[in-house]
Amino acid sequence: MVPPIGPVDSAVVPRYAGPATFARLPRLDEVDRADIVVAGVPFDSGVSYRPGARFGPDHIRTSSRLLRPYHPALDVSPFAVAQVADGGDIAVNPYDIGAAIETVHAAALDLTTDGTRLVTLGGDHTISLPLLRAAAERHGPVALLHFDAHLDTWDTYFGADYTHGTPFRRAVEEGILDTEALSHVGIRGPLYGKKDLEDDRRFGFGIVTSADVYRQGSDEVVHRLRDRIGDRPLYVSIDIDVLDPAHAPGTGTLEAGGMTSRELLEILRGLAGLNLIGADVVEVAPAYDHAEITGVAAAHLAYDLVSLLALNAEETC
Numbered sequence: 001m002v003p004p005i006g007p008v009d010s011a012v013v014p015r016y017a018g019p020a021t022f023a024r025l026p027r028l029d030e031v032d033r034a035d036i037v038v039a040g041v042p043f044d045s046g047v048s049y050r051p052g053a054r055f056g057p058d059h060i061r062t063s064s065r066l067l068r069p070y071h072p073a074l075d076v077s078p079f080a081v082a083q084v085a086d087g088g089d090i091a092v093n094p095y096d097i098g099a100a101i102e103t104v105h106a107a108a109l110d111l112t113t114d115g116t117r118l119v120t121l122g123g124d125h126t127i128s129l130p131l132l133r134a135a136a137e138r139h140g141p142v143a144l145l146h147f148d149a150h151l152d153t154w155d156t157y158f159g160a161d162y163t164h165g166t167p168f169r170r171a172v173e174e175g176i177l178d179t180e181a182l183s184h185v186g187i188r189g190p191l192y193g194k195k196d197l198e199d200d201r202r203f204g205f206g207i208v209t210s211a212d213v214y215r216q217g218s219d220e221v222v223h224r225l226r227d228r229i230g231d232r233p234l235y236v237s238i239d240i241d242v243l244d245p246a247h248a249p250g251t252g253t254l255e256a257g258g259m260t261s262r263e264l265l266e267i268l269r270g271l272a273g274l275n276l277i278g279a280d281v282v283e284v285a286p287a288y289d290h291a292e293i294t295g296v297a298a299a300h301l302a303y304d305l306v307s308l309l310a311l312n313a314e315e316t317c
């Protein structure tokens with residue numbers, strides 16, 4: 001195998017110089033083929049509160065300049081065992097949510113020909129629906145592990161079906177999720193009513209609340225999740241607002257009492273060896289960020305997701 005083209009060498013070109021691709025990786029058009037692609041979706045027309053996640057991909061890329069090539073907790077050099085590349089941004093229509101969803105769906109299919117795995121940087125949570133459609137077309141109905149303060153299984157907002165609060169209800173209705181293996185982690189905060197939870201349970205979701213993570217600890221949570229997921233194809237969706245506002249102020253719909261970035265990274269690392277087939281990190285809105293707190297958290301989460309995928313790619317080489 002030809003060795004992968006890795007990131008720019010930070011001992012030669014300082015980290016703060018040059019273009020900000022994710023982790024300073026090559027662009028997709030600079031490599032023959034990629035095992036893993038990181039792509040952005042600058043879209044926030046589906047939000048119910050503060051806008052700004054359209055600037056998320058650029059912010060996460062900038063905040064990823066300090067990532068280093070070896071992941072000690074997972075014992076993997078992700079960019080050495082797999083060809084990882086930055087696929088740039090999927091340019092979507094900001095005025096027509098239906099058209100944007102179609103574009104993301106088509107682009108996700110295009111980027112995952114030939115077994116390539118996709119990690120997407122949002123963008124608001126609306127984009128997970130077309131990403132899941134593409135994942136299900138490749139793998140059949142997928143298990144979903146959803147980290148979020150919010151259920152995002154609501155029905156409509158102002159009569160609109162496709163919003164950042166509704167992607168997983170639509171996905172269940174479309175039959176693209178494996179309803180035996182659906183989990184939310186980090187749920188907290190006020191709801192519209194008890195029916196929100198009843199509907200969610202009817203769709204098949206299990207809930208690990210933010211308080212459960214604190215009380216039970218990451219190891220116990222990982223154990224429960226792994227049991228539920230088994231060897232099914234798994235999609236991981238991370239809404240950055242799953243983190244406490246102290247750990248991720250740069251987002252649109254904050255809720256107090258969230259997880260720490262340490263807890264979330266610990267849980268992700270506990271997923272090593274599962275059949276992860278795709279992932280997203282969404283809802284980063286840089287206008288409300290301070291000192292790159294949110295950007296760095298998102299960059300590290302994306303790095304861990306890439307590392308999990310790289311571990312699997314290494315196994316199959």
Ligand SMILES: N=C(N)NCCCC(=O)O
Binds near residue numbers: 152164241283
């Ligand atoms: N941040 C996401 N994805 N969803 C939040 C929806 C909250 C609401 O407006 O009720």
Ligand SMILES: [Zn+2]
Binds near residue numbers: 150239241242283
């Ligand atoms: Zn959320």
Ligand SMILES: [Zn+2]
Binds near residue numbers: 125148150152164239
């Ligand atoms: Zn969400």
